[in-house]
Amino acid sequence: MLKIGDKKLINAWAFYDWANSVYSLVISTAVFPIYYSSMTESFQNMDKKVTFLGTQWDPTTLYDYTMAFSFLIVALLSPILSGIADYKGNKLGFLKGFCLLGSISVMSLFFFDGESTLWVAIVFTILASIGFWGSIVFYNAYLPEVAHPEDQDRVSAKGFINGYIGSILLLILCLVFVEMHETFGMEKGFATRLTFVLVGIWWLGFAQITYRKLPNHKKENKSEDKVLWKGISELKLVLKELKHQPSLKTFLVSFFLFSIGVQTIILMAGIFGSLELGLETTNLIGAILLVQFVAIAGASIFSRVSKKFGNITALKTTIIIWALVCLICFFLDKDQANVEYYFYGLGGLIGLVLGAIQSLARSTYSKLLPETDDHATYFSFYDVTEKIAIVIGMLTFGILNSVTGSMQASVLFLAIFFVASFVALSFLKETKYVK
Numbered sequence: 001m002l003k004i005g006d007k008k009l010i011n012a013w014a015f016y017d018w019a020n021s022v023y024s025l026v027i028s029t030a031v032f033p034i035y036y037s038s039m040t041e042s043f044q045n046m047d048k049k050v051t052f053l054g055t056q057w058d059p060t061t062l063y064d065y066t067m068a069f070s071f072l073i074v075a076l077l078s079p080i081l082s083g084i085a086d087y088k089g090n091k092l093g094f095l096k097g098f099c100l101l102g103s104i105s106v107m108s109l110f111f112f113d114g115e116s117t118l119w120v121a122i123v124f125t126i127l128a129s130i131g132f133w134g135s136i137v138f139y140n141a142y143l144p145e146v147a148h149p150e151d152q153d154r155v156s157a158k159g160f161i162n163g164y165i166g167s168i169l170l171l172i173l174c175l176v177f178v179e180m181h182e183t184f185g186m187e188k189g190f191a192t193r194l195t196f197v198l199v200g201i202w203w204l205g206f207a208q209i210t211y212r213k214l215p216n217h218k219k220e221n222k223s224e225d226k227v228l229w230k231g232i233s234e235l236k237l238v239l240k241e242l243k244h245q246p247s248l249k250t251f252l253v254s255f256f257l258f259s260i261g262v263q264t265i266i267l268m269a270g271i272f273g274s275l276e277l278g279l280e281t282t283n284l285i286g287a288i289l290l291v292q293f294v295a296i297a298g299a300s301i302f303s304r305v306s307k308k309f310g311n312i313t314a315l316k317t318t319i320i321i322w323a324l325v326c327l328i329c330f331f332l333d334k335d336q337a338n339v340e341y342y343f344y345g346l347g348g349l350i351g352l353v354l355g356a357i358q359s360l361a362r363s364t365y366s367k368l369l370p371e372t373d374d375h376a377t378y379f380s381f382y383d384v385t386e387k388i389a390i391v392i393g394m395l396t397f398g399i400l401n402s403v404t405g406s407m408q409a410s411v412l413f414l415a416i417f418f419v420a421s422f423v424a425l426s427f428l429k430e431t432k433y434v435k
Contacts, residue, residue, distance in 0.1 A: 002213060005148050012213030013146045014159040016139050019206035020099070021163030022170045022199045023132045024266075027106055030288045031174055033270040034281055035192050036063060036112075036121060043115040052118055060271055060407075064398030066122050067267055068391045070129035075387035077130075078137045082380035092216040095138040099207050102131020107200035110193045133387065141379035142214060143366050153311070156363040157303040160355040164296045168289060170202055175285060238377045241370065248368045250428045252385050255361055257421035258319055259386045261414040262357060264393030265325065265350070268407070273343055276407045278334040287340075287347035294351025302356035311364045311434045312425060318353040318360070319422045325350055326415035330408050367434050393417075 002009040026032065040050050040059035049056040081094055105128035112121040147155035174195035177184065181191035242249060273279045273287065306314040328346055332339060365382050372378060393414070400410040428434070 002215070004145060005151065009146055009213055010155055010158070012210050013139075013142055014155065014162050016095075016207060016210040017159040017161075017163030018166035019203050019210065020102075020132060020135065020139075021167040022202050023102060023106060023128065024163070025167035025171055025288070025292065026174055026195060026199045027109070027128060028132075028267055029270055030171060030285055031178070031192060031195055032109065032125075033063070033267075034274055034284055037271050037274045038281075039112070039114070039121075039189075040118070050115070050118065052122065058402060060275065061398045061402050062122075063125075063271065064268075064394045064401070066125050067129060068394035068398070070126040071133065071387040071390040071394070073126070073130050074133045074137075075384045075391065078134060078380045078383050078387070079377070081134070082137055082141065082377045090216065091138045091141055092211065092214055095135050095214075096207075096211060098131050098134035098138070099204060100131070102128050102135060103200040103204035103207075105131055105200075106203065107197045109196040113189060113193065133383070137380055137383040140362060140382065143362065143379075144369060145215060149367050152363040152366050153303050153306050153360065156366070157299045157355070157359040160299045160359045161296050164292045164299070164355060166202075166206070168292045170198065171285070171289060171292070174198060179282070238381065241372075242381070245368070245370060247429055247431055247434070248365075248370075250424065251365060251368055252381065254315075254421045254424040254428065255365070255382070256385045256389045257417045257424060258322065258357065259361075259389035260393040260396075260417040261322055261326065261421075262354075263386065263390045264397050264414060265322075265329075265411065266354070267390075267394065268397060268411075269350075272329070272407050272411070276334065277332060277339055277343060279340055279343060283340045283343065287343050290344055290347045291351040291354060294348050295355035298352040299355030299359050302353075302360060306360055306363075310430070311360060311367070312428055312430070315357065315360050315364065316422060316425055318357040319418050319425070321349065321353045322357070323415045323418035323422075325353075326411050326418065330412040332408070364434055368431065 037059065044050055044059065045056075047056070048058070050059050050062065051057070052062060105124045108124040109121065109128070111117055112124075143152060143156065177186070177191045177195055177198075178188060181188045184191065186194070269291075270284055270288065273284045274281075279287075302314050302318065305317070325346065328342075328349070332342055332346070336342065362382075365379075369378055396413065397407070397410040400413055401407050404410070
């Protein structure tokens, strides 16, 4: 068994980011949201609504609520499952199970090709999201078992960098299929749907490399009949311990607030560019690719900033830039000359802090954990906090869009959460590893 800090163990753990990040980029951010927007536009009624479950919906609002529902399910499930995983010592089993659910669900999106199959888009978008985020709960929980506290900023950044590189490669391959569909003897819609199958295969296939190296500390003496109760008991125990961890609680408050903004912007970027700014698919994908390339450098740069100035200063800097992103989005307009270039510039700014804030948040939380074997249970709080934040963010975005008819107003409102997050982070006290 590989020991904590072993280079092979670290590489294997970080490689799961290479495997799963194609879901984040191709399905959550780039190809699928744009495909969904285009497809639903083709069968909207005169009021620009689509019918789902016998009710008329604005397509963007329906997508918002679909994603919010999936995150709510993860938020409800992960505390219990992670408690069970710590009690039984089978984090790897849960990681594999959620990965399988997510990858198969992504491949099933292939069958969404019109109004009659809108239910496929909704159902499997929910299941794919549950699979992805559910697996992340257990993947993140391995970080304290993979790297020593002083190395966790670097290792966390390594994972995100792997993810950006892998997802960029597959997105480029997907673009080849979509843009050169005639060369391959395919219709554009079929070629686009084929990319969803490629994502699922990539995710599930490369995850096998991670599985072979991660430790699997099964606790054979644990009884099966009360495992659910024991999982809940583990959760209650950590809840009590959190009362005596003021730094951890303060960080979770800040993390909750900035996650509302960060994750909502990531999930809605493609649809915002398509519907609000009227950009062509090529421009949208180009901007999203730019985000990924810059994010590689951003994660590395802010890892060094954190090492020199501390996690708190590095995180505050990223939060300020995210608030600036919201302000810029508000002033963008489809009638502006060369609006696509402004969108590219915005993409570069987002890329600078996207990987940075995610990487720093994960490693900062890991450093604040007390001495414990219940890593999965503690990280479930981290992930539940993020999921509830996304639910609130997506619902807020959807409601404001429905009421105002403008996604720009929705994005500007997100800036409030970044400001509040900055204030909360200012109350975080320095520790041995977090300064």
